Amino acid sequence: xxxxxxxxxxxxxxxxxxxxxxxxxxxxxxxxxxxxxxxxxxxxxxxxxxxxxxxxxxxxxxxxxxxxxxxxxxxxxxxxxxxxxxxxxxxxxxxxxxxxxxxxxxxxxxxxxxxxxxxxxxxxxxxxxxxxxxxxxxxxxxxxxxxxxxxxxxxxxxxxxxxxxxxxxxxxxxxxxx
DNA sequence: CACCAGGTTGACC
DNA sequence: GGTCAACATGGT
Numbered sequence: 001x002x003x004x005x006x007x008x009x010x011x012x013x014x015x016x017x018x019x020x021x022x023x024x025x026x027x028x029x030x031x032x033x034x035x036x037x038x039x040x041x042x043x044x045x046x047x048x049x050x051x052x053x054x055x056x057x058x059x060x061x062x063x064x065x066x067x068x069x070x071x072x073x074x075x076x077x078x079x080x081x082x083x084x085x086x087x088x089x090x091x092x093x094x095x096x097x098x099x100x101x102x103x104x105x106x107x108x109x110x111x112x113x114x115x116x117x118x119x120x121x122x123x124x125x126x127x128x129x130x131x132x133x134x135x136x137x138x139x140x141x142x143x144x145x146x147x148x149x150x151x152x153x154x155x156x157x158x159x160x161x162x163x164x165x166x167x168x169x170x171x172x173x174x175x176x177x178x
Numbered sequence: 179c180a181c182c183a184g185g186t187t188g189a190c191c
Numbered sequence: 192g193g194t195c196a197a198c199a200t201g202g203t
Contacts, residue, residue: 005185007183007185008184008185008186009183009185009198010183010199010200010201011183011184011201012184013202014200014201014202046199047200048200048201049183049200049201050185050197050200051198051199051200052198052199053186053187053197053198053199054198054199057186091186091187092185092186092187093185093186094185094186095185096184096186097185097186100184112184114184114185115183115184116184117184155184156184159184160184
């Protein structure tokens with residue numbers, strides 16, 4: 001969940017270092033973050049960029065979870081749809097981050113649609129916005145969490161190698177809205 | 179030095 | 192309802 005916030009518009013390699021720093025400081029948990037000082041969190045996650053806004057977002061998420069569910073454990077028995085709406089109500093958490101938390105954090109079969117996925121679908125001639133593509137993937141994928149995680153991971157890996165700026169200029173799909 | 183990165187929000191037309 | 196800058200550091 002913490003990684004989902006930190007990776008917003010940021011390479012995962014930089015996020016890993018921030019998470020390692022949080023762990024070494026004993027602050028890599030929802031409760032610990034809620035009770036930490038903002039300055040300390042800022043220093044620890046600096047290497048993941050946007051450290052001030054991300055610190056705020058971590059606090060928003062942490063206090064929301066503690067206040068609403070009493071902790072991460074309290075989220076386990078709730079239905080996925082309810083959790084998703086709940087997460088989306090947190091300032092700084094949009095659809096991708098919410099699905100990322102559900103899929104990779106809580107093991108729910110809620111497919112993550114990121115900018116790469118939309119871009120690749122455009123390259124492949126598959127139209128539709130995030131909502132349409134999410135439904136399409138969820139109809140196709142087997143209802144196993146491993147399948148959801150791997151499919152997303154494979155798309156990101158593929159995009160890094162083949163859908164970067166140069167190649168995408170070739171297939172004219174730079175504009176995600178067009 | 180220029181450009182980009184798995185996103186979200188709020189301001190402005 | 193669409194477009195755009197802000198957020199900030201690290202890598203190529």
